[in-house]
Amino acid sequence: MPSAPAHAPSPTTPAPLDAAGSVELAVVERSGFIESRHIGAAVVVDADGRVLRAVGEARALVFPRSTLKPVQALAVLGTGARFTDEELVLGTASHCGSPAHLAVVEGMLAADGRDASALQCPAQWPLGARERAARQAAGLGPARITMNCSGKHAAFLRASDALGADAEHYLDAEHPLQRRIVETIEEWTGEPVAHSGLDGCGAPLHATSLVGLARAIARIAAGADAHAARLMAAVQAAPWAIDGPGRANTEAIERLGVLAKIGAEGLVVIGTPSGHAVAVKVLDGSMRATTPVALALLVAEGLVDPAAASEVVAAGREPVLGGETVVGGLRVTAV
Template sequence: MPARPLDLDGCGELARLERSGLVESRHLGAAAVVDASGRVLRAVGDVGATVYPRSTLKPLQAIAMLEAGARFTDEQLVLASASHCGSPAHLAVVEGMLSEDGRSPDDLQCPVDPPLGSRERAERRAAGLPATRVTMNCSGKHAGFLRASDALGADARQYLHVEHPVQRRVVETIAQWTGEAVHHTAVDGCGAPLHATSLAALARGIARVAAEESAHAAALTTAVRAQPWAIDGVGRANTVVIERLGLLAKIGAEGLVVLATPEGVAVAVKVLDGGMRATTPVALALLVAEGAVDADAAAEVVASLAQPVLGGGEVVGGLVVSV
């Protein structure tokens, strides 16, 4: 099936930014709310369009690692599915995984990159510490790929090659959980193969994971709820949503987020311009509208994460969800 990328005609308004009573910016995009059976409960825009899921695919990649025979502690499993902020605690888990497997950070094939979190990046710079492969936000996933490669008895030096046994297992897992065959593959920012899906298929796959349709999915969701700090970082959006609402939550670069309830209702949001500001508020609003999340609890989370619009040091506006 040829890829049909999301375009302007396939988008609706997801949110707008208001300043002193006037709309200053608008966020266009698409969103799909799906249950674990695959039924689309609500569609905003063209949810059949092809998108790069980016890091929202990490839960499925982690399940592929488990299916390959890799074994992890809860913290390690969450780091294998994380876009971590680069805190010392995150780095310690990744370094511990490598050490347990007789490896060093030099065995990682993700790029050298400073921490994702602005605070963590500033603290590391102030301490005179360089960026490394471990500080790159996908380092836990790469350590997981190495462990899965060992479990399969494969050549770990080739673990990012699209035909490597681990990466073939990832493709099979994506097709199994989303119900959609992979028909377009690129290279993600971390160097791993990146498999495009439709927005509806992405939501369907995450809904099934959250509903714990296999022992490996249950292991992942249990670990995420036990160690929510590990998937993102203390006070950061995914971690706050997991801690306070009990959802499975995963951001992806270029305006992606997936959220899912334990009952298996999931939402996938793609903001067309790649901005992240509207992703979590829009996703939560759509789950609230379907009765899948308590409205008051969601509103408290959104308020705690909000970035107010300031004028002269005073709040003069903010983000308003349109869906």
């Protein structure tokens, strides 16, 4: 059982994002009637952290969940651990659990003299609906390796080896790798870690503001140092590995040449090679509006091609149906 990080909020720590700090980001319309509204906050920054556009309270704290994986990957690279492109992207991924994803993770573990029993993420069904259905049809259940963070955990194990640290306790908050991750988060976000907890995969999780999170992603996307450049090259070489063919992050990377990463509970970050990034948090945790809002904000700032952005949104669009007729859909209102 991993130990919980010791950081706790102080009286001067920014508060978590709440309804008062949120604004409407998008609506869902049915037959000309607004049926649902998504509220939250978002920000577009450059690599210096200069805010180009903010909606809602972008300096409030959020748990960044898997949008923090690119920063964690920098810490892993900083240990001297070596990876192929596909392995590095799986270390950054929230993968859908396809056979191709599982093969890379199994290969990482085998190369290090391990198997899936060494993973300390929980046993879960694959993130992808098709992948879950295929596993059920084969009479198989949830597994550690099909959990969407299994690649990150395999990378953590390899990084522990590179540090000469106890790999059995790689999730403990005081483990040398986890301490290195905190230092990397503070360096790249430009913010002190003020509150920590545990992520769904069991790893330590550290709160950031949306501004700090976007700043880190902007710097990574611009290849601000050798590790960031290495990560970006890997993501561009193997975009399928970070999510899955036809899925939101992979579509954005392939069509726009960006770094895109979702996070549970309504989060997404997208960074451009020009050194700009957007971070979005939908307050109620829904993922439906995240990528459309993020891309609309980047388009509004002239940072991505509008036609290509529209293609990404269309690829993931969930139409509102009345029987077999499309009677509505999601509309971004943040811009």
